[in-house]
Amino acid sequence: MNDLFNDFFANQNPEYIKIWQNSVVGIAGVGGLGSNIAISLTRAGIGKLILADPDTVSNSNLSRQQYFLNQVGLPKVAALKDNLMNISPFTLVNPYPLKITPVNLSMIFGKIDILIEALDDADQKQMLIENWQELYPEKYIIGASGIAGVGKNELIHTEQIGTLFLIGDGISEIEDGVYPTAARVAVVANMQANLCLELLLQKGN
Amino acid sequence: MLTITVNGQEIPWEEGMTIRNILNKMNYSFRMLVIKVNDKVVKKEDWDSFQVPPGADVKVIHLISGG
Numbered sequence: 001m002n003d004l005f006n007d008f009f010a011n012q013n014p015e016y017i018k019i020w021q022n023s024v025v026g027i028a029g030v031g032g033l034g035s036n037i038a039i040s041l042t043r044a045g046i047g048k049l050i051l052a053d054p055d056t057v058s059n060s061n062l063s064r065q066q067y068f069l070n071q072v073g074l075p076k077v078a079a080l081k082d083n084l085m086n087i088s089p090f091t092l093v094n095p096y097p098l099k100i101t102p103v104n105l106s107m108i109f110g111k112i113d114i115l116i117e118a119l120d121d122a123d124q125k126q127m128l129i130e131n132w133q134e135l136y137p138e139k140y141i142i143g144a145s146g147i148a149g150v151g152k153n154e155l156i157h158t159e160q161i162g163t164l165f166l167i168g169d170g171i172s173e174i175e176d177g178v179y180p181t182a183a184r185v186a187v188v189a190n191m192q193a194n195l196c197l198e199l200l201l202q203k204g205n
Numbered sequence: 206m207l208t209i210t211v212n213g214q215e216i217p218w219e220e221g222m223t224i225r226n227i228l229n230k231m232n233y234s235f236r237m238l239v240i241k242v243n244d245k246v247v248k249k250e251d252w253d254s255f256q257v258p259p260g261a262d263v264k265v266i267h268l269i270s271g272g
Contacts, residue, residue: 164239
């Protein structure tokens with residue numbers, strides 16, 4: 001195990017790995033954003049991920065979410081945990097197959113360093129951000145807003161309002177004629193993951 | 206004249222001004238928003254009652270579905 005650890009992170013900064021291994025990150029929603037975020041954070045060496053999502057994997061998810069044909073029908077958090085464990089034994093994964101509510105929010109995510117909002121519906125995003133910022137105003141939360149469509153890399157940006165960060169183009173809603181596509185969803189997801197890793201280094205766990 | 210700042214834009218402050226008044230005044234019609242006043246979240250249920258103090262820094266953040 002120790003040899004594997006040294007090999008796995010052989011071309012990584014050991015100081016960074018130490019910090020990331022000591023970090024706990026929550027991911028609210030493991031669809032297109034959350035499944036991509038979880039994979040990048042696992043490869044980076046985050047010590048523990050808390051995943052929450054009530055959905056099961058469907059055929060239509062495979063166009064952009066990090067699941068496989070033989071996982072259709074499984075709870076997403078369980079399927080994602082399997083995929084993450086196939087990547088690395090150095091990230092512990094706690095799966096919660098639950099819809100997040102103001103009531104269960106602190107039970108699920110109370111012990112994390114950073115929360116990543118990767119939910120689908122705007123009203124759910126609002127519920128999570130409002131309640132999280134009220135409960136834990138000092139903890140970072142990284143959300144996404146405006147991910148649909150193709151191309152337009154130049155419109156995707158990060159906005160910071162205190163401890164709240166939002167990544168996306170701020171305009172592209174999923175509606176008739178505008179669809180979430182694999183590449184653009186993964187770009188936003190990995191910008192969220194990239195910012196999370198950077199903030200953890202600044203925090204220096 | 207007392208003022209507040211809304212997404213970087215300075216507007217006159219009025220006695221008893223609420224979040225709802227500000228959204229109407231600014232013509233913000235987005236469906237889903239998060240509001241922060243002086244970096245503290247004001248929840249949607251309080252938009253009609255929360256009184257914005259003079260000099261406040263108000264941020265209106267637009268949330269879009271997709272995840």
